[in-house]
Amino acid sequence: RSRTNTPLQAPVTLNDPKYVEATGKFAEREMHQGGALDERLTYLFRSVTSRAPAPAEFVVLKNLYARQVVHFQKNPEAAVKLLKVGEVAADVSLDPVELAAWTMTASAVLNTDEALTKG
Numbered sequence: 001r002s003r004t005n006t007p008l009q010a011p012v013t014l015n016d017p018k019y020v021e022a023t024g025k026f027a028e029r030e031m032h033q034g035g036a037l038d039e040r041l042t043y044l045f046r047s048v049t050s051r052a053p054a055p056a057e058f059v060v061l062k063n064l065y066a067r068q069v070v071h072f073q074k075n076p077e078a079a080v081k082l083l084k085v086g087e088v089a090a091d092v093s094l095d096p097v098e099l100a101a102w103t104m105t106a107s108a109v110l111n112t113d114e115a116l117t118k119g
Contacts, residue, residue: 020103021086023110027102028091041065041105048109064108068101 030044041061045053053061072079079100083090090099109115 017085019110020082020107021088023107024083024086024090024099024103025088026110027099027106028094030106031094031099031102037062037065040102044102044106045109048112048115061105061109065101065105068104069097072097072100 026047030040030047033040033043035043038058041058042052045051045057045061076097079096082100082103083096090096
């Protein structure tokens with residue numbers, strides 16, 4: 001896809017129910033892969049970009065995930081609400097707080113310029 005400066009792209013890729021649902025399913029897949037936090041973050045990033053994250057990118061991702069965990073621990077109802085978006089139910093075997101945090105982290109990676117416009 002070519003680059004765009006339309007202000008409508010971000011609201012769609014961040015908020016449209018199909019995008020949110022797809023991001024949640026991507027997060028579920030990542031969680032089922034297992035491994036330590038650093039391995040999961042690298043897997044997530046590599047799955048989207050086909051490369052390992054640079055050290056600075058990795059720090060940003062790790063901090064983002066940590067902030068999301070704290071947010072959803074303080075607001076578990078927000079995690080449940082996020083995971084109800086879409087038509088396909090979230091995997092109930094996974095911790096909703098952790099899944100919501102991974103969903104938001106995956107969303108951030110999927111909404112980078114590299115993911116949206118490079119191919």
